[in-house]
Amino acid sequence: MEFLPFKEFTEEAGNLIRRALEELKIDAEPILETPPSGIADLALPTYPLIPIARQMKIEDITGLLYKKINELLNKLGRGWIKEVERKGVYLNFQIDQAKLTKKTLEEVLSSGETYGNLSPKKETILLEHTSANPSGPLHIGRARNPIIGDTLVRILRAAGYEVNAQFYVDDVGKQVAILTWATRNLSEESLPPCSRDKPGYRLVRYYQKASQLMLGQERVAEGINELVRSFENVEEKSLAEAKRSYQPVLDGVLESLEKINVGFNSFAHESAMIKSGLTQEVIGKLKQSSFAGHEDSAWYLELKEFGIKGKDTKFYFTRRDGTSLYTTRDIAYHLWKAGQADHLINVLGEDHKLEARQVEIALDLLKVKRKPKTVFYAFVSLAEGRMSTRKGRVVYLDDLIDEAVALAYQEVKKRRGEDLSETQLREIAELVGIGAIRYNIVKVQPEKAIRFKWEEALNFDGDSAPFIQYAHARCRSILKKAGNSVRIGNPNYTLLSHPMETALVKKIARFPELVKTMAENNRPNLMAGYAFELATLLNQFYRDCRVVSSGKFEAPRLELVKAVAQTLKNSLALLGISAPDYM
């Protein structure tokens, strides 16, 4: 049983209105909306009825409907609807607050950390995210991908799906070939000093140097192409050599991601799409297509018919030498993925939009029904311009993590240096710093481009993770303080009638619906907004309502605080952020 009180309330109101309209012989479908805060829980504007009941004045229609609805309400009984009020040309519906409070608090407190989870769907999702080229450490432009991806994974799991988070390792592409060539041919002495003692930072210098050489020297470019061809021919020796080059880089990337609570369930290797013969199968089938053509022995699909526009509408799926291209292998990968799960989701940079469309068209031509839904995100740029590993114009995720944790340490030491141990200070700094990074990235809609600014990335005030973590800590602090106070078996929830208390209950009650919305629309940024609003309400409640030693209010308020803490914690969990008990 899913707990979706506002959904049930809205359905009840909808049915009631439909019945009233029917009995009044007005042929219209009600459109319900959520009114501005405080006015009501649900509203029906009666404007749309004007053209239908032309002979009547708007006031009369509203009045008539108002009377009819109340009549029906008395006749049929009430579920979630407490009352209906008439305000101007609106009919406002109020939810039964006493019932909502009791049901919500019971639900949260009995469900605990599963509050907000929807019933299991028995459907699986393969969600691919990050899939960064293992040619250097992760920079913050790319870091948007794992944070959006991992948050989505957590949300979809809460929504009842079995989710496989997969990293697609591009181990046969040009980037890896460059790196492999570099480790084979360049010497340590020819490179600039290493900025961090990690394999990825040591190796990226090789990659950067070889990238430069490749542009000027034919010999280097040929050596790299030679490697690409050997990958394509599945020459085990060079594939093994490539793996020795990129694996330490990839391990470093995964290590950095682990620090920000991002993990994967599986890895798929691009080389496997060649080894299995699937890539050749794709090439063979695409050649049969009526949209296929070739220029010498380089094959392409003409995509004009599919709405692709621009300078060149051809999509090449083989090179002149017959080797496959990244997109060709990606089609093979998706062909394979289609057999792995019920739903496919990808998180990709917006630069992949055309590529994703090409894959989709190819999958159509191959008669593959199960196609991916893609979440695209815009790039994070620097004031100096776009980030580029090759040019070394980047801010690395590791540096951002270090800065965030160091700053968080300063802050927590300033506030709690006196009464917390060094270990505790370090632990809190870690949680706060990491939380801030994830939150500040995920809170913005993925499709908006971000210009990276340190002060924004390290924001700890207002709309930030520490704000929410602090609200949680406040709750835990109250509960701790109340500690041994007498527990009454059945708290009197009807005492929770202060505006802040009802506002908190309503907010908490909407959490499962939010999970549903986020999962249906792949919108992880909504989680950040919700957590912030709930934390804000808690702070206002904290200001207005004394909990500990508040007499008869203490017991029910403690239950409310418990429920708020749980919901904040669960919200943060979906964001991949820890909820400390103190800070």
Add this chain to the structure above:
RNA sequence: GGGCCUGUGGCCUAGUUUGGAUAUGGCGGCAGCCUCCUAAGCUGCAAAUCGGGGGUUCAAAUCCCCCCAGGCCCGCCA
């Protein structure tokens, strides 16, 4: 040249899918609040031609058309 995305106070941002009641918050600024559950908090003030112009509608930030600006793309790269 074309396609996709974005444009909301000084800065950042919600709302746009499904048109409706004074356009949401944050940062920064100014003025206040700790004898009381942690002030990473709270309250108030100033600050917005919702990129611009047309149109549809009783009603437009939201829908349609045109234009402007920024991002991304139009490789036998990935």
